Amino acid sequence: DQQVKQNSPSLSVQEGRISILNCDYTNSMFDYFLWYKKYPAEGPTFLISISSIKDKNEDGRFTVFLNKSAKHLSLHIVPSQPGDSAVYFCAATANAGGTSYGKLTFGQGTILTVHP
Amino acid sequence: NAGVTQTPKFHILKTGQSMTLQCAQDMNHGYMSWYRQDPGMGLRLIYYSAAAGTTDKEVPNGYNVSRLNTEDFPLRLVSAAPSQTSVYLCASSYSKPPGLAGVPYEQYFGPGTRLTVT
Numbered sequence: 001d002q003q004v005k006q007n008s009p010s011l012s013v014q015e016g017r018i019s020i021l022n023c024d025y026t027n028s029m030f031d032y033f034l035w036y037k038k039y040p041a042e043g044p045t046f047l048i049s050i051s052s053i054k055d056k057n058e059d060g061r062f063t064v065f066l067n068k069s070a071k072h073l074s075l076h077i078v079p080s081q082p083g084d085s086a087v088y089f090c091a092a093t094a095n096a097g098g099t100s101y102g103k104l105t106f107g108q109g110t111i112l113t114v115h116p
Numbered sequence: 117n118a119g120v121t122q123t124p125k126f127h128i129l130k131t132g133q134s135m136t137l138q139c140a141q142d143m144n145h146g147y148m149s150w151y152r153q154d155p156g157m158g159l160r161l162i163y164y165s166a167a168a169g170t171t172d173k174e175v176p177n178g179y180n181v182s183r184l185n186t187e188d189f190p191l192r193l194v195s196a197a198p199s200q201t202s203v204y205l206c207a208s209s210y211s212k213p214p215g216l217a218g219v220p221y222e223q224y225f226g227p228g229t230r231l232t233v234t
Contacts, residue, residue, distance in 0.1 A: 009156070036225075043120070043205055043225030044159070089158060102147030102166060102209055103174075104223060106159040 003027045004092050006107035013114050019077040021110050023090030026071065030092035034104065035064060035075050038087045047088075048075070080114045087111050117142050120226035122206050128232045129196045137191045137229050139206030145224070146211030148189040150181065152202040153228070159205060165189055166211065196233045204229045 005024045013019045023033075031052040036044035050057040050064045050073065057064050063076045077084055090107040123138045141148065146167050151159040164172045165183040173179075178200060180192040189208075193200055209223040 004158075006158075041227065043207075043227050045225070046222040091159075102149060102211070102223075103161055103164055104149075104159075104207075105161070106151075108156055108158040 002108070003030075004090055004105050004107040006088075006090055006110050008110050009108070010111040010113070013080045013112065015082055015114055015116050016079045019075075019080045019084065019112055019114065021075040021077075021088050021090075021112065023073045023075075023107050024071060025073075025092050027092070027094070027105070028071075029094040030105070031095055032093050033064070033066060033073050034091045034093070035062075036089045036091060036106075038089060038109070044089060077112075080112075082114045082116050085112055085114050119143065120206055120208055120224050122204075122226035122229050124229060125227070126230045128234060129193070130234055131196060131198060133196050135193050135196065135231075137193075137204055137206075137231070139189045139191065139226060140187050141189075141206075141208040141224070142187065143208065143210075143224065144186060145208035146186070147209045147223075148183065149207045149223070150179075150189070150191045151205045151207065153205055154202050162204075163191065193231075198233045200231065201233045202231060204231060 003026050034049040035047040037047045038044040048059050048062045048064050050066050066073045087109045089109045091104040120141045148165045150162040153159050161174045163181045168186045205228045206226045207223045
């Protein structure tokens with residue numbers, strides 16, 4: 001039962017253009033969402049997050065949008081750079097009694113390739 | 117700070133053998149977790165510990181953990197099977213302080229152990 005889904009295994013974008021990575025979830029209990037970036041042979045690193053009480057969070061070139069009614073979030077990267085080429089994972093977590101924020105449910109990942 | 121360290125980086129195991137994957141963090145984090153990463157599946161949570169002395173199993177069989185102190189969270193494969201071929205990632209984060217509502221802390225991941233079971 002995949003509670004967090006990234007339906008696009010890969011995305012190819014030209015340098016300078018916008019990259020849009022999508023993520024859908026099914027569990028209504030999720031109240032915090034995160035994006036992680038992973039380079040080969042390294043662990044994932046945190047990129048940006050959003051609480052369920054917001055619909056947008058921005059950090060430099062990265063913006064995450066949350067549509068709770070559609071159970072959908074997206075990561076926008078503008079402008080895209082070759083160094084952004086990596087696997088991007090969407091993750092979700094739920095604060096059940098204040099003890100569950102340590103558990104993340106991840107999507108399958110999207111491989112982003114930014115061409116110079 | 118070294119952050120989250122994992123050893124070994126790579127290992128090949130025969131079916132039925134046992135092995136312990138090591139994970140350590142030096143950030144005084146309460147939460148520690150083990151995930152496995154498989155192609156097309158993303159990262160899946162295997163075991164979780166909210167603090168030293170407590171563990172919470174997320175998958176039914178084949179793995180065991182201990183959390184004797186804050187720093188170390190070793191993962192043991194009891195009798196390895198080919199289905200356990202994967203990249204294993206250890207993560208840690210601060211526990212949410214009691215009484216405070218709000219955002220979860222960032223999880224820090226180790227570089228991973230690539231395990232092949234033949």
